[in-house]
Amino acid sequence: MRTAYSVETVRAAERDLMARLPEGALMRRAAAGLAAVCAELLGRGRGRVYGSRVVLLVGSGDNGGDALYAGARLARRGAGVTAVLLAPERAHAAGLAALRRAGGRTVEITGPDTGTGPDTAVGTGAEAGTVAALAAVRRADLVVDGIVGIGGTGGLRPAAVPLAEAAERSGAAVVAVDLPSGVDADTGEVRGTALRADLTVTFGTHKPGLLVDPAREYAGSVRLVGIGLDLPAEPELEALQHADVARLLPVPGAESDKYRRGVVGIAAGSARYPGAAVLAVAGALRGGAGAVRYAGPAGRDVIARFPETLVSDRGPKHAGRVQAWVVGPGAGDDAGPVAEVLAADVPVLIDADGLRLADASAVRARSAPTLLTPHAGEAAALLGVEREEVEAGRLAAARELAGRYGATVLLKGSTTLVAGPKDGDGTAVRVNPTGTSWLATAGSGDVLSGLAGSLLAAGLPARDAGSAAAYLHGLAGRRAADGAPVGAHDVAEAIPGAWRDVLRG
Numbered sequence: 346m347r348t349a350y351s352v353e354t355v356r357a358a359e360r361d362l363m364a365r366l367p368e369g370a371l372m373r374r375a376a377a378g379l380a381a382v383c384a385e386l387l388g389r390g391r392g393r394v395y396g397s398r399v400v401l402l403v404g405s406g407d408n409g410g411d412a413l414y415a416g417a418r419l420a421r422r423g424a425g426v427t428a429v430l431l432a433p434e435r436a437h438a439a440g441l442a443a444l445r446r447a448g449g450r451t452v453e454i455t456g457p458d459t460g461t462g463p464d465t466a467v468g469t470g471a472e473a474g475t476v477a478a479l480a481a482v483r484r485a486d487l488v489v490d491g492i493v494g495i496g497g498t499g500g501l502r503p504a505a506v507p508l509a510e511a512a513e514r515s516g517a518a519v520v521a522v523d524l525p526s527g528v529d530a531d532t533g534e535v536r537g538t539a540l541r542a543d544l545t546v547t548f549g550t551h552k553p554g555l556l557v558d559p560a561r562e563y564a565g566s567v568r569l570v571g572i573g574l575d576l577p578a579e580p581e582l583e584a585l586q587h588a589d590v591a592r593l594l595p596v597p598g599a600e601s602d603k604y605r606r607g608v609v610g611i612a613a614g615s616a617r618y619p620g621a622a623v624l625a626v627a628g629a630l631r632g633g634a635g636a637v638r639y640a641g642p643a644g645r646d647v648i649a650r651f652p653e654t655l656v657s658d659r660g661p662k663h664a665g666r667v668q669a670w671v672v673g674p675g676a677g678d679d680a681g682p683v684a685e686v687l688a689a690d691v692p693v694l695i696d697a698d699g700l701r702l703a704d705a706s707a708v709r710a711r712s713a714p715t716l717l718t719p720h721a722g723e724a725a726a727l728l729g730v731e732r733e734e735v736e737a738g739r740l741a742a743a744r745e746l747a748g749r750y751g752a753t754v755l756l757k758g759s760t761t762l763v764a765g766p767k768d769g770d771g772t773a774v775r776v777n778p779t780g781t782s783w784l785a786t787a788g789s790g791d792v793l794s795g796l797a798g799s800l801l802a803a804g805l806p807a808r809d810a811g812s813a814a815a816y817l818h819g820l821a822g823r824r825a826a827d828g829a830p831v832g833a834h835d836v837a838e839a840i841p842g843a844w845r846d847v848l849r850g
């Protein structure tokens with residue numbers, strides 16, 4: 346399991362640890378880890394650290410301190426290190442001294458935009474500093490972003506923007522210290538310009554922003570350097586890995602029959618959209634339930650494709666016993682099945698049209714679990730905001746919806762998130778690590794809803810069912826696509842292979 350903790354929790358753990366360690370020990374640990382990763386990158390790119398050109402972008406806090414100490418280590422190994430000081434008067438003093446002792450040089454940038462205060466003179470000196478800094482970045486083999494870390498708010502300040510842009514355009518490897526500067530550590534939001542890193546070296550724990558888009562995209566690959574923080578049991582965010590999903594997946598025993606494995610009901614599709622029914626059933630058949638019942642107007646299409654389905658053209662209420670319902674994919678405007686399903690005392694997954702048709706108070710009143718699976722546009726409609734707002738603040742949107750509906754919410758998209766209600770089966774939001782943009786194809790969500798519904802019928806709690814389904818669905822999408830476009834039915838067919846991968850580790 347990969348976990349992420351909020352800045353507040355990290356700060357508390359840091360205080361506890363600092364009280365037990367000698368002054369500066371924590372930063373030295375962080376800087377040693379950072380320097381080791383930088384040396385590894387330089388070794389890979391240039392063959393050695395000696396003679397390489399390293400530029401440190403240094404802000405006013407400890408994030409800059411980490412960069413300075415790491416720079417000192419690289420300088421001692423023969424790298425030419427230049428520290429660009431964005432807030433010269435406030436740069437970490439001991440780190441700066443260490444860098445200078447190791448032979449590193451500094452370039453100062455001063456001015457009202459740099460965080461050095463409104464009284465600082467702007468003039469040719471500031472311009473000369475910026476020009477020299479930009480030239481150093483363009484020639485660099487490695488740029489280390491120590492502008493700001495968990496103490497940051499908002500995007501990059503104006504003086505840092507050209508440097509971040511130059512770093513991105515240069516051929517240098519860009520390593521962010523703790524977080525790419527300009528992203529929000531707790532939410533993954535990017536409200537302004539942020540630095541784009543090839544790699545982020547983060548300390549003690551992942552921060553939520555490193556796992557959630559849009560910030561995640563700025564971080565590049567992420568390396569975690571342990572510094573001995575003692576963190577609480579329940580993280581803010583968790584990303585399941587193969588072994589975690591393997592523990593969740595239902596595997597039939599000798600005593601299993603179809604009812605013990607679970608029967609999932611699919612109330613989906615319409616005369617206009619029969620394909621949604623077929624795809625939801627396709628997902629459900631690969632999701633571990635013992636049987637799939639289909640209730641709706643597309644039974645003939647379903648049976649033609651999947652003869653093993655139990656089909657009924659009467660409403661869900663008369664369809665027979667199920668352990669979970671999936672309602673909504675391709676449902677059109679018929680609110681009847683949604684209301685019938687919500688009245689059933691079994692777990693219910695609501696997707697697509699069903700989200701619009703479901704009565705929020707009926708969802709809140711349910712005692713059995715409900716799993717809502719909107720994409721950003723559907724979530725925006727439910728929240729009464731613009732789609733862009735949901736995409737910019739996915740974590741907040743998922744939590745808000747879960748709170749409003751008293752339901753578990755699986756928010757699909759560039760980073761799929763699963764957030765439970767307050768009284769749900771765990772408070773950490775699950776973030777899916779297996780997503781791929783090849784999955785952004787029509788019908789892919791229908792397959793996911795069937796798959797997750799099947800896991801609900803097999804007895805998984807809503808948060809587990811949603812996150813295990815997203816995980817398998819992402820893996821299946823990757824397997825099916827293998828670098829080329831795929832249709833939703835290909836994804837459904839790749840689910841058993843993904844399942845085997847997970848169980849075999």
Ligand SMILES: NC(=O)C1=CN([C@@H]2O[C@H](COP(=O)(O)OP(=O)(O)OC[C@H]3O[C@@H](n4cnc5c(N)ncnc54)[C@H](OP(=O)(O)O)[C@@H]3O)[C@@H](O)[C@H]2O)[C@@H](O)CC1
Nearest residue numbers: 359372375406407408460493494495496497498500502523
């Ligand atoms: N926690 C741990 O366990 C460990 C933490 N360690 C390290 O310490 C880092 C946290 O250090 P920190 O607390 O000094 O804050 P940091 O991020 O350097 O910001 C400093 C100042 O920047 C400013 N500022 C704000 N927004 C800004 C922006 N957008 N652009 C530019 N400037 C901005 C703002 O000051 P202002 O200018 O607003 O007065 C703020 O106070 C952490 O990320 C990790 O690297 C490791 O060494 C060891 C273990």
Ligand SMILES: [K+]
Nearest residue numbers: 490493522524
């Ligand atoms: K940073």
